[in-house]
Amino acid sequence: MTQVPLISPLKAPLKGTIRVPGDKSISHRAILFSAMAEGVSEVKGVLDSDDVRSSLAAIQALGAQANLTKAEDGSLEGTIKGWGAKGPTEPSGPIDCGNSGTTARLLMGILAPWDICVTLTGDDSLKKRPMRRITAPLMKMGAHFEPAEGQNLPLKVCGSSKLQGIRYEAPMASAQLKTAVLLAGIFAEGKTALIEPSPSRNHTELMLPEFGIPTTAANCTAEVQGGSIPQAASILVPGDPSSAAFIACAALLKPGSEVCIENVSLNTARIGFTRTLERMGADITIVRTGASGKEPVGNISVRYTPGLRGCEIPADKIAGLVDEIPVLSLVAAHAKGITVFREVSELRVKESNRLAAIIEGLSQLGVDAWEDGNDLYIEGNPNLKNTSHLFFTAHDDHRLAMTWALVGLCGNKPVIIPDFSSVTISYPNFLSDVMRLGK
């Protein structure tokens, strides 16, 4: 459907059942790991979005053969024949990772063990994002980058078939960093271990064994043993909890709403937002219905709850809800009291500077929000109303576009978001999905 920058209030509360598209993190991994594997993998439920298309185009440029078609539910499904033991082929030009940090960073780990040179680049946002966190451990393992001191894309990855396993203490909890190091470690000599300050999402540790790569994870330490080639697998991608969070929060912002989001990944490293909403007093229920591979899957039901209260989210819980902080901040703006997100410096280096953008957007609504050191404070107002047409810039950031869209959809005046079309990064049908529930 066409994306419009003017977003008007829903006519009715959100009611009913919905399935959100496939998980973005798991979709990237399904595509990238299949490309690395020997043989033909089958993937199903893959998110069809700009970010995932960046990973798909990248593996094709590197020699994997993907045959994916659109399923009835809008997801991608089909087969991917990986390059396996023979490795990726050097592409004729740079690989454009678009807006996708996951594509760029995971590719660095994937390319590091092969004797080829590949230039990775991206859009203006991705070119600003820090890459040193990935290149530093990969250089310790034996890969090279040009320029060697480069902090940002474009960067040329010059791999080496003689990588050494490492034990690396990550300076921040980042699943992209962890995954890049583990993927390089599969082909390195000996064992590779990655230690994190707090737990980040663990889809890689859960999915690598499906590809025949023994991986252990405990106490913030993930390990792979080098020396075996991934073998083709069959991966079913569950719904994206990060997309579900927007529907859940919409239901909490629009009086009278009651929704059930089905078939969502209930991976505890991803559903921290449900715990935060519960602590705010929200009526939210989680029911496990099964599993997709090692990913627990189930339904999240949310009922509009008046009288939400602010709460404090400690530093060690941030990684489990990092992508949901924009929309949680909007809910916090409607809650009684102060909400504090501790140690959220990572928000400054997402698709935009989300810390600054949240404060800027909430101030448009007349809400006091501020940063103190690396903490984000929001002083909520249970009587908050948007009384005029507001204009929000999403900084070309999909999660900000959806957050500010909820101000219009669940409030009483339309909002204008000129760069709303950035939702195609993770949830292309976001607007029509919310409008269907609220008509």
Ligand code: S3P
């Ligand atoms: C992701 C990890 C997170 C998250 C991003 C997706 C992944 O980033 O914010 O949207 O798929 O591994 P960091 O690894 O930088 O925390």
